[in-house]
Structure formats: C-alpha cells, structure tokens
Amino acid sequence: xxxxxxxxxxxxxxxxxxxxxxxxxxxxxxxxxxxxxxxxxxxxxxxxxxxxxxxxxxxxxxxxxxxxxxxxxxxxxxxxxxxxxxxxxxxxxxxxxxxxxxxxxxxxxxxxxxxxxxxxxxxxxxxxxxxxxxxxxxxxxxxxxxxxxxxxxxxxxxxxxxxxxxxxx
Numbered sequence: 001x002x003x004x005x006x007x008x009x010x011x012x013x014x015x016x017x018x019x020x021x022x023x024x025x026x027x028x029x030x031x032x033x034x035x036x037x038x039x040x041x042x043x044x045x046x047x048x049x050x051x052x053x054x055x056x057x058x059x060x061x062x063x064x065x066x067x068x069x070x071x072x073x074x075x076x077x078x079x080x081x082x083x084x085x086x087x088x089x090x091x092x093x094x095x096x097x098x099x100x101x102x103x104x105x106x107x108x109x110x111x112x113x114x115x116x117x118x119x120x121x122x123x124x125x126x127x128x129x130x131x132x133x134x135x136x137x138x139x140x141x142x143x144x145x146x147x148x149x150x151x152x153x154x155x156x157x158x159x160x161x162x163x164x165x166x167x168x169x
Contacts, residue, residue, distance in 0.1 A: 025074055046093045055090045057097060063133040065097035071124050082122040087147060091116060091158045094131040095143040099162045102136050107166050109141060114160035125150040139164055 015023060044056045046067065053075065058066040069090045071082045092114055099109040131145040140161050147156035 027074075046097070049089060050093045053086055053089055055093055057093075058128075060097040060101045062102045063098060063136075065094045065101070065129075065131045067094045067097065067129045069127050069129075071122050071127060076123075080123055082127075084116075084118055087118065087122070087127070087156050088114065088116055088158075090127065090129045091131070091145045091147065091156070092160070094129040094145055095158075095160045095162060098131040098133050098143055099136070099141040099164075102133055102141070103164065107164055109162040109164055112140065112161040112163050114158055116156055116158040118156050120149075120153060120155045122149060122155055127155065134159075137164075 015026075018026070044058075045051055046055050046057050050067075053069060054072060055067055055069045058068055067090055069086060071086075075083055075086050077083050092111055095114065096109055096111065103109065127147055127149055129145055129147050131143055134142045134144050136142075140163060143160045143162065145156075145158040145160070146154060147158075149155050
C-alpha cells in the first residue's frame, strides 16, 4: 500500500475473499475498538481490558458487586461458545469491585488467585456476575461469585482471594 492510499480501500478489497462468518468475526473485532472509548467516558468502566471485552459495572458497593458482559460473537471460540477467559476476566473485575468498595480510602486490592468452575456453555445473551465478599481480613479478602445467563441459569461459579494493599504503611 502506498502512503497516499486509503487504508479503507485496502480493507474493503480484503473483505471480498472472506466468508460471511469471517466477516462477522472481523466486524466484532472492529466493535471492540469502539467499546473502550465509549466505556471510559462513564462511571460504568471497569478498566481498559474490561472495556475492550464489553464488561460493564452495574453496582459496586461495600461487600458486593454486579457486572454484566454480552456474549459477543467476536469473543467466541471456534466451537461457538464464549471463551472462558472472558468469563474469568468479568469475575476477576467483579471480585475486585466488591472488595475495593469495602476498603478505607487509600487502600487497594489485587488478585492473589481465582478458582472458576465453568458449568454450562454460553452461546449468546447477556451474563451477570454477582460477587460477595465472604470475609474481609486485615491482609486478605475472600470472595465468591456466581455467573448467570439471561434466563437466570447458573453458568459458572468462582471463589477468589485478594491481597489488600496499604500504600501509606
């Protein structure tokens, strides 16, 4: 491609050789480029990676958080199910949100570990992650999450621990 060539023309010519399924996947990837800019402008942003995956914060309060994510076709495995990494990331953000809103000003948390159980394949729809802080200790917080689909069906559960950081100490 020459310096003055329009990159959109090159993209359009590449589309001609793709299957409908490949074009749909490419369109999904293009949508992810817009997500992060849209989400960052709102209080519902969970962070750069979460914004890219379409994870949205619904509630974050002391000891609890709820987040949602759409099962976008661009995030599916070749088998047509939502990639487990998307669910894991939504759970991790939700756990952090629940713990963070339980901490005093100036303290932060970071993930030590998350154990997730995938109970059912997800092929579409909206997923909700509900997290509760089970125990908030001085240095470690323990959390539990449940992921449900549009019909309220449990598709994953998780438990995790977060380390509490106190930068001023």
